[in-house]
Amino acid sequence: MRSGLAPKLIFVVYLVLLMLPIYWLINMSLRTNEDIMSGLSFFPHHPTIEKFLEIFDDPTWVHAFGVSLTYVALNTVISVAVALPAAYAFNRYHFIGDKHLFFWLLTNLMAPAAVFAMPFFQLYYAVGLFDTVWAVVLAHCLFNVPLAVWILEGFVGGVPREIDETAAIDGYSFPRFFIRIFLPLIANGIGVTAFFCFMFSWVEQLLATTLTSAHALPFAAVMTRAYSASGMDWSLLSAAGVLTMVPGAFVIWFVRNHIAKGFALGRV
Amino acid sequence: MIDKPINNRAWFFVLPVLAFVLFSSLIPVMTVVNYSVQDTLGENNFFWNGDSWFRDLLNPHTTIGARFNDALFRTLAFSFVALAIEVPLGIAIALCVPRRGWSVGISLVVIALPMLIPWNVVGTIWQIFTREDIGLFGAALTGLGLHYNVTQDAVSAWVTIVVIDVWHWTPLVILLSYAGLRAIPDAYYQAARIDGASRWAVFANIELPKLQKVLVIAVLLRFMQTFMIYTEPFVVTGGGPGSATTFLSIDLDKIALGQVDLGNAAAMSIVYYLITLTVCWVFFTIMTQLDRRRDA
Secondary structure: OOOOOHHHHHHHHHHHHHHHHEEEEEHHHHHOOHHHOOOOOOOOOOOOOOOHHHHHOOOHHHHHHHHHHHHHHHHHHHHHHHHHHHHHHHHOOOOOHHHHHHHHHHHHHHHHHHHHHHHHHHHHHHOEEEEEEHHHHHHHHHHHHHHHHHHHHHHHOOOOOHHHHHHHHOOOOHHHHHHHHHHHHHHHHHHHHHHOOOOHHHHHHHHHHHHHOOOOOOHHHHHHEEOOOOEHHHHHHHHHHHHHHHHHHHHHHHHHHHHHHOOOOOOO | OOOOOOHHHHHHHHHHHHHHHHHHHHHHHHHHHHHHHEEEEEEEEEEEOOOHHHHHHHHOHHHHHHHHHHHHHHHHHHHHHHHHHHHHHHHHHHHHOOOOOOHHHHHHHHHHHHHHHHHHHHHHHHHHOOOOOHHHHHHHHHHHHOOOOOOHHHHHHHHHHHHHHHHHHHHHHHHHHHHHHHHHOOOHHHHHOOOOOOHHHHHHHHHHHHHHHHHHHHHHHHHHHHHHHOOOHHHHHHHOOOOOOOOOOHHHHHHHOOOOOHHHHHHHHHHHHHHHHHHHHHHHHHHHHHHHHHHH
């Protein structure tokens, strides 16, 4: 239905512009600091992976990477799990205060992290969760749970109500209906939601670094090591930056078809 | 539209969500409210201070009031500029994304990549990329004979922050719009072809109205995020030169953590929060009203 070269051309130009800064980072990560400072170069003339090896050999880096992945995974699972029944309730029923509650949930997306960093620190310190992955998991729930409810609500709305009624007539109990029939119907929505939860938890740094100090230090916090008294270790910083993109790229690869089909509201 | 049944037991479905969100929001919010009405002479002795922090803040003739006004204006201007570029650009690119074939998967992964980079790494990427000596962007602009200097020139700093935001977040608009476009049944396009509709007519009468729902999500999310923008200016410009890129959250951070002026910072964050809330509420209400009118 659409033809012509123009859209393709525009798209390719956009992709190139999009990739340039990322390419530049990869380019930097494969060069030594002396090489970087010696001048502009479009590709590494003497590519080296020494900085990557340095990161893999250092238990602090590896541990921090594991910590980051752990809290992101836990947060994604919790957010989606608690948001599913809530999204169903918001879409299917009227109940006292439903609209206000929904909007209140959304307001939590608007809380600037810079403001809440201090009170968060005090709260999690008081309950003894400071410097554990759970502190970060719970803190990220503040914005990921409302977001998950919001996205899932749209997908629940895409499933015709007749399906609920038919299942009830066929003698399905509610939990059985919900798990066996309803969840598979909104699998796309769950994929998309999980992707967004993963993304926002993975990229959030301010709370993650405020709520941890040694044991549960996230990867991004360890990156500050590259700023040393002797100046910036651009090469190390770039290599670490390249590594932070890897998990995200994997996740998006797995949900790419859901994203494409996703938000197909009302066409299930 | 069929009316939803009233069922107050649905609250049980919402309870887990409530528990998780309340745990992380109630006490921190109350702490901020507390600080906003108290003053201290040190040593953790706080006393009631009424609304005086707020009165100072909202009076443009006080130092803090003037500072707040400036930062608020800068932040609103930034949100406006960013949305004005990202939303049309996002829709336009979404129309160009391939719909079938091997290139779909790759395209989506590449588009989404910037969003999956942690914020401080985004800062790092652009810190390098905009340097005149080792960064392509900085070197290219300088090479073209433009006066480009992030740390000394206010225009450069602003352009840089906007470019970063567009680079970082247009993909969100693209992905949401793309998903919305894919949801349009082919029958609509066939009908349009039979009627001999122009490309523009198809866009204005079929695609754009169908995109409304996802665009609400995209615009609301983008407004909230640009209004709270923090990391990019913090890492790349540090709020400078002068205070050219000192947006609200940067200013808040300076007051709360830099000067440990908790009363002012708390009052400021509450006013800030209320502004976001109002804008979103208005937007939300308008959009749901439109939705209802269309369904009716």
